[in-house]
Amino acid sequence: MRLDALGVPFEAREEADFSWLAVYGRVLRVYDSLTSGNLVFCMDGPYGRLKVKFAGIRTLNSASQPMVAVRHLEQAMPIYSFRHEAFPELLSCGPVNSGTGYAAVFRWMEGVCLHPYPYDPSPLALLSRQSLRARLRMADSMMELHVCLAERGYAASNFHDGNLIYDHDRGVLSLCSADRYLKMPAVNDQGRMHGSGRFMAPEEHLGGERIDEKTTVYNLGMLLFELFGDMEKRDTRTWIAGRATYETALRACDRRREARFATVDALLTAWRRAVGEISGI
Numbered sequence: 001m002r003l004d005a006l007g008v009p010f011e012a013r014e015e016a017d018f019s020w021l022a023v024y025g026r027v028l029r030v031y032d033s034l035t036s037g038n039l040v041f042c043m044d045g046p047y048g049r050l051k052v053k054f055a056g057i058r059t060l061n062s063a064s065q066p067m068v069a070v071r072h073l074e075q076a077m078p079i080y081s082f083r084h085e086a087f088p089e090l091l092s093c094g095p096v097n098s099g100t101g102y103a104a105v106f107r108w109m110e111g112v113c114l115h116p117y118p119y120d121p122s123p124l125a126l127l128s129r130q131s132l133r134a135r136l137r138m139a140d141s142m143m144e145l146h147v148c149l150a151e152r153g154y155a156a157s158n159f160h161d162g163n164l165i166y167d168h169d170r171g172v173l174s175l176c177s178a179d180r181y182l183k184m185p186a187v188n189d190q191g192r193m194h195g196s197g198r199f200m201a202p203e204e205h206l207g208g209e210r211i212d213e214k215t216t217v218y219n220l221g222m223l224l225f226e227l228f229g230d231m232e233k234r235d236t237r238t239w240i241a242g243r244a245t246y247e248t249a250l251r252a253c254d255r256r257r258e259a260r261f262a263t264v265d266a267l268l269t270a271w272r273r274a275v276g277e278i279s280g281i
Contacts, residue, residue: 005030005041012039013058020096024050024105035194036179037062037069042108049108050091056101070102076179077104079154086145086174109174111167114226127227130171132241133281135227138166138173140275142223143268145175146216150264154181156216157204160196161226186211198222198231202255213263220267221252221260244274 003010005018010030021027025045032039037059041052055069062069080090089107096103127135146156158180165176180194188211193204201218203209225231228245230238234253239246248270254260261267275281 010039011060013060016057016101017097020103021052024052032059033061034059035061036072036177037064037066038073038179047091051088051106051108053104053106054096054101055103056097066101072179073104074102076181079149079152079178079181080104080106082148082152084145084148085172086141087178088174088176109165109167109176110169111165111172111174113176114161114164114166114173127166132278134171136241136275136278136281137171139224139227140268140272142173142175143220143264143271146220146264147268149178149181150213150216153184154178155184155186155211155213156219157182157186157211158194159216159219159223160199162196164223182211184212201253201257203257214257214260216264217252217261217267218254220264221249221254224249224252224271242274242278244277245271248274 001012001014003012003015006021006027008027008030010032012032021041021043024043024047026043027041028044029042030039031042034040037055039054039057039059041054043050043052053073055073056066058066077090077093080088083089088109091105091107093102093104095101149156163175163177165174167174188203188207188209191205191207193200195204199219199222201215203211203215222231224245225234228239228241228249229235234250236243236246248267251259252261252267261270
């Protein structure tokens, strides 16, 4: 069904009133093909450029009922209660459309998604033009963010390149959504959980398995291979950051839970020690 948000057309499976968006200015773009059940509006107006995430109607690519998406979005809001350079800045949130929908308003994050959508340039090509020092800073910041999230009791879930934004101008890699992160202790009650199989730990594929910091460690280990090597081969020939960092990343994404770092903080500590052994950066 063809809909309209302040003059910008998009697709959804049912109608809704989006006049409430006008307070944020004009709609620049609508992301209507997300699998989360949310719509995302890029806005520009009196409060600057914003991302408005909305749940409450049946979207194109989600099997979830609207109220399920509303509940997920509302329950995710406490995770955005702190500031970090690699994390969205939540400005406001609450019910809209007479309580049938829910919206969260974030400061807009510039950059391109690491997942190479057809309308964006190849993010890996952009990353390849960044220096090793710049990529090391990205990795450090992303691990530091997840230390902060773990300290607040959250384990990564649905962590993948589709939720990572790379700002080429600032050289910053950011997590644009943590809506499905889980409050620990957590158990996989879905079987195969949401996310990309390229990043998922074995326990994210098996119902009844524990989801905790070791899961986050695995996800981050796979990101390290995305940044410095080859996610599929995971060999030394494609790794560009030295032997010590390679061994740290390999341990992080070991399929055996007991072999991984016990905490994200332990991973970051080992990583920083290994980075210290790299010469010429």
